[in-house]
Amino acid sequence: xxxxxxxxxxVAAIILGTIxxxxxxxxxxxxxxxxxxxxxxxxxxxxxxxxxAGEIYTSFTFLGAAGWAYxxxxxxFYILCYGTIGYIVGYFLLPPIWRLGKERGYLTGPDFFVDxxxxxxxxxxxxxxxxxxxxxxxxxxxxxLQVLLTLAGYGAFNATATVGIAFFAIALFVFSAxxxxxxxxxxxxxxxxxxxxxxVGIFLPIHxxxxxxxxxxxxxxxxPKWLTLQPAGPFPPIWFVSTVILTGIAFFAGxxxxxxxxxxxxxxxxxxxxxxxxxxxxxxMLVFFAxxxxxxxxxxxxxxxxxxxxxxxxxxYYPAWVLGIIAGAGCLAALxxxxxxxxxxxxxxxxxxxxxxxxIATSDRSRTRAxxxxxxxxxxxxxxxxxxxxxxxxxxxxxxYNGIAQMLPGLVFGxxxxxxxxxxxxxGIAAGLLIAIYISYVANLPTWHGINTGLFAxxxxxxxxxxxxxxxxxxxxxxxxxxxxxxxxxxPGRRLPD
Numbered sequence: 001x002x003x004x005x006x007x008x009x010x011v012a013a014i015i016l017g018t019i020x021x022x023x024x025x026x027x028x029x030x031x032x033x034x035x036x037x038x039x040x041x042x043x044x045x046x047x048x049x050x051x052x053a054g055e056i057y058t059s060f061t062f063l064g065a066a067g068w069a070y071x072x073x074x075x076x077f078y079i080l081c082y083g084t085i086g087y088i089v090g091y092f093l094l095p096p097i098w099r100l101g102k103e104r105g106y107l108t109g110p111d112f113f114v115d116x117x118x119x120x121x122x123x124x125x126x127x128x129x130x131x132x133x134x135x136x137x138x139x140x141x142x143x144x145l146q147v148l149l150t151l152a153g154y155g156a157f158n159a160t161a162t163v164g165i166a167f168f169a170i171a172l173f174v175f176s177a178x179x180x181x182x183x184x185x186x187x188x189x190x191x192x193x194x195x196x197x198x199x200v201g202i203f204l205p206i207h208x209x210x211x212x213x214x215x216x217x218x219x220x221x222x223x224p225k226w227l228t229l230q231p232a233g234p235f236p237p238i239w240f241v242s243t244v245i246l247t248g249i250a251f252f253a254g255x256x257x258x259x260x261x262x263x264x265x266x267x268x269x270x271x272x273x274x275x276x277x278x279x280x281x282x283x284x285m286l287v288f289f290a291x292x293x294x295x296x297x298x299x300x301x302x303x304x305x306x307x308x309x310x311x312x313x314x315x316x317y318y319p320a321w322v323l324g325i326i327a328g329a330g331c332l333a334a335l336x337x338x339x340x341x342x343x344x345x346x347x348x349x350x351x352x353x354x355x356x357x358x359x360i361a362t363s364d365r366s367r368t369r370a371x372x373x374x375x376x377x378x379x380x381x382x383x384x385x386x387x388x389x390x391x392x393x394x395x396x397x398x399x400x401y402n403g404i405a406q407m408l409p410g411l412v413f414g415x416x417x418x419x420x421x422x423x424x425x426x427x428g429i430a431a432g433l434l435i436a437i438y439i440s441y442v443a444n445l446p447t448w449h450g451i452n453t454g455l456f457a458x459x460x461x462x463x464x465x466x467x468x469x470x471x472x473x474x475x476x477x478x479x480x481x482x483x484x485x486x487x488x489x490x491x492p493g494r495r496l497p498d
Contacts (some may be wrong), residue, residue: 003320007152010324015166015263015331019173025184026177033367036178037347039263045272047183048264051340053280054186055256056083058143059334062193066200067307069291075224075235076291081244082096083277086251091274094252094261096415098270108344109258109407112351116414118357119422127348129429130255132379133403134345137254138382140400141334141341142167143307148334151311152327164383166335171379174339175372180262182339186297189336192329194283199326201286202275204293207317212289219292234446242452250405252452254346256337324485327494338382346374367383385423402440402454406432409458409465420469428465432457 035042068076072180099111104115109130114123142163151157151168174182200381204213218228229237252258264270271326294309299317301309311330312322350370406429413420436457439445446455 003323005155005322006320006328007154007324008149010321011149011328012153014188014192014325014328015169018185018332018336018361019169021188022173022177022181022184026181030271031178031368031476032364033107033351034105035180036101036368036371037343038259039179039183041102041263043263043269045269046264047482048260048269048275048488049273049276050186050190051179051183051263052257053184053190053277054336055260055331055340056277056337057190057193057280057283058337059141059148059330061284061287061385062197062330062333063144063147063307064140065287066291066310067304069288069382070295070301070309071303071306071479072235075240076288077212078240078243078247080288082247083246083251083281083284085248087278089249089276090252091271093411093415094274095267097258097411098261098264098267099257100230106262107259108348108351110348112258112414113410113422113425114352114356117410117425118423120327120352121427122422123352124357125412125426126354126429129403129433130348130407131345132347133400134255134341134378135382135385136339137400138338138378140302140388141338142382142386143304145331145334147308148330148470149328150322151308151315153314156371160387163386165498166331167338167383168379170335170339171342171375175375179259179340179343179378182336183263185336185339186333189329189332192325197286197290198281199322200290200293200314201283202289204310205289208293208297215289215292215296218296219282222296236450238450239447239452242455246452246455246458247407250401250408250458253407253411254400255348255404255405256340259344259347260340293365311497323407342372342375342382345378346371351385357464374483385467402436403433403458405454405458406461408437409462413465413469417469420465421472424465424468424472427468428461430462432461433466435460454471 029035032040039051042423045275051404065076065079068079100106100112100115104111106112106115108127110123110127113126114120144287145166146159149162151160153159173185177184205215209215209218216227229235229240231237252261264273290310296314298309301312311323311327314326350361350367354370355362355367357438361367410425410430413425436453438451439448439456445453447453
């Protein structure tokens with residue numbers, strides 16, 4: 001049997017075995033919208049930890065971080081920093097959102113906006129925006145999947161068709177299993193990714209240089225500036241700091257994060273997760289060592305090829321079965337988060353657009369069926385986007401964060417500022433998105449005077465939102481204009497404007 005066959009059989013066995021394992025965990029459950037979208041709100045601390053880690057640590061963690069360590073050096077360290085900040089923000093932000101979700105029956109991220117701002121049109125608009133932001137992020141996972149399958153096949157075939165098959169297999173899986181199935185799949189994914197990262201982050205450096213520390217010594221000896229930020233370079237310290245701030249504070253603003261929070265059975269489960277998820281940051285340090293080792297062993301890779309760096313080393317110097325296991329773990333790191341993203345995006349369209357705006361698919365059965373249909377639609381859109389738009393994994397991630405960061409004022413102000421209203425939030429989001437689009441795609445600038453484009457756009461967003469709120473006449477909170485429906489939707493303990 002040739003090496004490509006051995007590796008690909010192992011990859012297929014890992015993917016199919018994980019799907020079967022996850023389906024076995026949910027096959028007796030009745031898929032109501034609450035069960036399908038938020039796991040019945042029954043996840044304990046351990047299960048929630050596995051689910052959230054499965055969503056957060058993706059193929060970007062597995063390949064993209066190593067690719068930037070290989071191709072950029074010190075700027076890659078922003079990846080290690082922003083998650084740590086994100087967990088600190090999440091410790092304070094997520095428990096009150098969970099409480100509201102539990103009390104008010106939220107199923108999607110936009111449900112918070114509908115309830116807090118008494119505006120179905122705002123919730124629907126945010127759902128549509130999230131829908132289109134999910135596509136490049138899912139595309140990121142497909143890029144990782146292609147890299148892994150191409151290498152597992154030893155470059156002997158075009159992996160595009162195989163990527164499509166694997167992706168639609170996971171789409172059909174989440175079509176059947178819902179959020180709880182994704183959580184069960186995360187159990188296998190996290191175990192295999194942990195083993196794979198330990199191998200490439202510890203054993204690769206030992207194999208070639210004797211220890212991880214020796215890799216750093218060799219990097220410094222051959223390129224003394226590689227591990228330091230260069231003020232005159234394309235990623236100066238101001239870019240590093242602003243990017244860490246943006247991605248850190250927006251860490252839990254993504255469309256799949258809030259449904260995962262709603263799935264917790266208690267507020268304490270949510271808080272414990274923000275305390276223990278930082279342990280996964282240790283994996284990132286090992287991924288950096290894998291990228292640095294590959295730089296020394298297989299130099300010369302450019303652009304998107306840098307994302308393949310350590311896998312190329314594994315392919316060249318290790319048996320096919322080792323390559324197959326590591327590639328299989330990486331494929332799960334792409335497919336499991338993609339399943340959560342597909343589910344969250346489809347849930348928002350069925351609940352906040354079809355249901356809230358157009359009164360279509362409002363029964364439990366029809367809402368579940370609509371969500372399943374949109375899973376397949378989003379999968380097809382993501383695959384098409386991936387075929388025609390290729391870029392590095394980090395660039396896709398930054399595009400995603402530039403968008404989701406614009407939702408942050410709506411979440412934070414909604415918790416702490418009773419006066420802010422739907423008009424102010426919508427204008428702030430629109431201003432932030434227009435600024436980000438103009439700088440990135442019209443002016444074609446990578447940063448705004450060195451500052452991360454998304455952070456500058458977020459600052460404009462906050463300024464517009466706060467300015468409109470302060471300029472508008474303070475609403476009468478107890479007047480007769482409040483309908484019974486508005487009162488029933490209001491957040492307990494908080495008096496809301498129209």
